[in-house]
Amino acid sequence: MQKTDVLVLGAGIAGLTTAIKLAKARPDLKITVLTKTNENESNTAWAQAGVAAAWDKKHDSYKKHVEDTLDAGDGLCVEKIVEIVVHEGPERVQEIINWGARFDKKETTDQYDLGREGGHSENRILHYKDITGWEIQRTLLEELGRYPNIEFQEHYFAIDLLTQHHMGYTIIRVTPGIECYGAYVLDKRTGTIETFLAKITVLATGGTGQVYKNTTNPAIATGDGIAMAYRAKGRVENMEFVQFHPTSLYNPAGENPSFLISEAVRGFGAILRTRQGEEFMHKYDPRGSLAPRDIVARAIDREIKQRGEDCMYLDCTHLDKEGFIAHFPNIYKKCLSIGIDPMKDFIPVTPACHYMCGGVRTDEMGRSSIDRLYAAGECTCTGLHGANRLASNSLLEGLVFAHRIVEDIIPRIDQFQIQTNIPDWDARGTTDPDEMVLITQGIKELKETMSYYVGIVRSNVRLKRANDRLYLQYKEIEALYNTTTISPQLCELRNLITIAYLIVRSASMRMESRGLHYTTDYPEKKGYVDLSIL
Ligand code: SIN
Numbered sequence: 250m251q252k253t254d255v256l257v258l259g260a261g262i263a264g265l266t267t268a269i270k271l272a273k274a275r276p277d278l279k280i281t282v283l284t285k286t287n288e289n290e291s292n293t294a295w296a297q298a299g300v301a302a303a304w305d306k307k308h309d310s311y312k313k314h315v316e317d318t319l320d321a322g323d324g325l326c327v328e329k330i331v332e333i334v335v336h337e338g339p340e341r342v343q344e345i346i347n348w349g350a351r352f353d354k355k356e357t358t359d360q361y362d363l364g365r366e367g368g369h370s371e372n373r374i375l376h377y378k379d380i381t382g383w384e385i386q387r388t389l390l391e392e393l394g395r396y397p398n399i400e401f402q403e404h405y406f407a408i409d410l411l412t413q414h415h416m417g418y419t420i421i422r423v424t425p426g427i428e429c430y431g432a433y434v435l436d437k438r439t440g441t442i443e444t445f446l447a448k449i450t451v452l453a454t455g456g457t458g459q460v461y462k463n464t465t466n467p468a469i470a471t472g473d474g475i476a477m478a479y480r481a482k483g484r485v486e487n488m489e490f491v492q493f494h495p496t497s498l499y500n501p502a503g504e505n506p507s508f509l510i511s512e513a514v515r516g517f518g519a520i521l522r523t524r525q526g527e528e529f530m531h532k533y534d535p536r537g538s539l540a541p542r543d544i545v546a547r548a549i550d551r552e553i554k555q556r557g558e559d560c561m562y563l564d565c566t567h568l569d570k571e572g573f574i575a576h577f578p579n580i581y582k583k584c585l586s587i588g589i590d591p592m593k594d595f596i597p598v599t600p601a602c603h604y605m606c607g608g609v610r611t612d613e614m615g616r617s618s619i620d621r622l623y624a625a626g627e628c629t630c631t632g633l634h635g636a637n638r639l640a641s642n643s644l645l646e647g648l649v650f651a652h653r654i655v656e657d658i659i660p661r662i663d664q665f666q667i668q669t670n671i672p673d674w675d676a677r678g679t680t681d682p683d684e685m686v687l688i689t690q691g692i693k694e695l696k697e698t699m700s701y702y703v704g705i706v707r708s709n710v711r712l713k714r715a716n717d718r719l720y721l722q723y724k725e726i727e728a729l730y731n732t733t734t735i736s737p738q739l740c741e742l743r744n745l746i747t748i749a750y751l752i753v754r755s756a757s758m759r760m761e762s763r764g765l766h767y768t769t770d771y772p773e774k775k776g777y778v779d780l781s782i783l
Contacts, residue, residue, distance in 0.1 A: 636764020
């Protein structure tokens with residue numbers, strides 16, 4: 250049993266920033282950060298383009314950034330949250346700059362070289378080449394190292410959140426006063442399950458991309474936090490809004506994760522074309538290749554299906570070579586490594602699952618519906634993204650909510666005691682699995698189901714079919730979970746099935762097309778539909 254004041258699950262931008270700020274504000278508190286792999290692996294570290302912020306006060310404004318966010322969100326953003334994130338964002342970005350984060354500047358000036366992405370009416374993306382996430386992760390880890398009251402533990406995989414349920418009480422989704430006391434955590438190196446007790450727990454577990462076959466998310470993105478919060482009877486919302494990035498590198502070898510060709514490349518002037526070189530995006534939107542992501546991803550999907558092709562193409566051949574290489578050295582290198590010279594050849598691209606806009610519902614201070622449980626980053630549904638996230642708003646959201654969570658925790662943490670009335674994990678009755686293939690094949694099956702039936706274009710028939718398949722898989726995996734020794738793969742599959750179920754269920758209930766959710770049965774947008782019942 251381990252005791253800590255604040256338990257932070259996840260080590261991307263939201264988790265690390267929360268830990269740093271807490272440690273700084275309260276050196277007397279013990280803060281424990283757990284990550285299921287190592288310190289360098291998080292969704293944050295994979296972000297290419299950058300952080301959106303209304304930085305350039307001459308051309309840009311908070312108002313424009315708010316409007317772009319609301320426009321992308323297609324009627325489902327919570328306006329107050331958008332205002333908060335946009336207004337507080339630049340100050341939060343300045344903080345990480347003060348901690349050492351580097352963002353590219355225009356040559357010979359002290360001005361930031363602000364990039365552009367789809368749906369943004371101005372250049373407002375702070376970036377570090379095409380590896381902004383890596384730079385932020387590096388900065389945060391360095392800053393984290395300055396605080397002796399932070400304990401950072403790698404290879405610890407949280408399995409379930411502890412609530413009154415673990416003390417023998419019956420809890421249902423509408424039970425009032427559910428509290429979180431920490432988590433059961435699998436030490437991946439020893440295979441033992443430890444009880445981590447905390448006054449406050451913060452979920453910062455990132456995304457869910459691995460629920461699809463083709464995703465830009467790293468292997469860790471298995472929706473663990475959302476699944477745990479859902480099992481603990483927390484409120485989860487907007488799960489139908491899965492963002493597909495329009496341009497992942499088409500790679501017939503089936504690379505996982507798919508390599509991202511950042512939207513910033515289109516911001517730099519690249520144009521989407523068919524194999525024959527025809528520009529097609531203006532058929533779909535006057536903003537052409539720089540229309541918001543949902544529109545571009547759907548257009549590419551449509552062109553691919555209509556033409557019976559495997560991919561569409563990104564044309565960079567007219568762009569300045571030196572500038573391109575300076576901005577996108579990593580993308581350039583990757584393309585060359587598979588025999589494509591972006592300065593001479595079209596880059597083959599296809600949409601890939603990229604971001605989950607839904608998640609654990611939180612309020613403006615990052616509190617979830619479960620008391621003593623906060624959440625920040627991609628695992629949340631704060632209201633910022635609505636039905637479709639505006640590019641590069643997510644790192645900003647992580648920073649702003651980490652700060653707000655700390656502001657909220659500081660004045661209230663001393664009123665809580667660590668709950669010691671929690672039994673240790675009981676592994677009696679379980680045995681080692683005979684065949685790992687039940688799990689590995691299960692993951693493949695799940696990805697197939699989601700990719701074929703719950704992708705960019707949905708329908709009632711497809712959703713029903715997915716639901717039937719998922720129900721079978723759910724029953725099989727629960728039986729396995731209750732009888733075999735816990736492994737990370739088993740837990741991840743279990744979480745992915747929960748995530749898939751939540752996506753299908755939310756998608757089935759939304760009888761309209763809006764933002765990222767498009768269904769052929771209800772192609773029109775209806776009035777506001779409140780689905781906050783999960
Ligand atoms: C990209 O670089 O295109 C991804 C940026 C984002 O998803 O915000």
